[in-house]
Amino acid sequence: MNKRLFWYAAGAVLVVLLLAACAGTGGTEGAPGPQSGGSAGPAGTVHPEPSAASAPAPVAGCAAGDERMTIGSGQLPQPRCLRVGGTLIVDAPSSPAQPWQVFTTSDAQVLSCATSQRHDGAATATCHALRPGAATVATMTAPFAGDPHGPPQRQWRLAVLVRA
Numbered sequence: 001m002n003k004r005l006f007w008y009a010a011g012a013v014l015v016v017l018l019l020a021a022c023a024g025t026g027g028t029e030g031a032p033g034p035q036s037g038g039s040a041g042p043a044g045t046v047h048p049e050p051s052a053a054s055a056p057a058p059v060a061g062c063a064a065g066d067e068r069m070t071i072g073s074g075q076l077p078q079p080r081c082l083r084v085g086g087t088l089i090v091d092a093p094s095s096p097a098q099p100w101q102v103f104t105t106s107d108a109q110v111l112s113c114a115t116s117q118r119h120d121g122a123a124t125a126t127c128h129a130l131r132p133g134a135a136t137v138a139t140m141t142a143p144f145a146g147d148p149h150g151p152p153q154r155q156w157r158l159a160v161l162v163r164a
Contacts (some may be wrong), residue, residue: 095121099142111135
């Protein structure tokens, strides 16, 4: 019975350490852009792109029609503002070793997104503004399939405000 208690305690300590490590990263605020080349940590380590959380608020004017943007390496994306009925198209660049994953939205009732993935690891999201509110569009690259200490994953987020 003492061995079982020991392993439960060891597991609890490990969970606390992992949570503390995650909390210490501060999410994506102020984080540097993706690392290039080499190993930057254990397998599955995600290195976030800068988030819109620390970016300035969107401008007063909202796009009424289609707006297109491309994910840039290490760029802090400016929040976007769309009118209901508008479309945001986001292009993720080619990434053969770590393909971009499906784009997600934090509120599908405000902004719905469909993803088109290509054989070269690139992806395109087409997001439709459905009703007023706020949502975050996000995606990330797949874990590196080769070396477990290979390049880190990249994470990308964009704040979107939808107005009537």
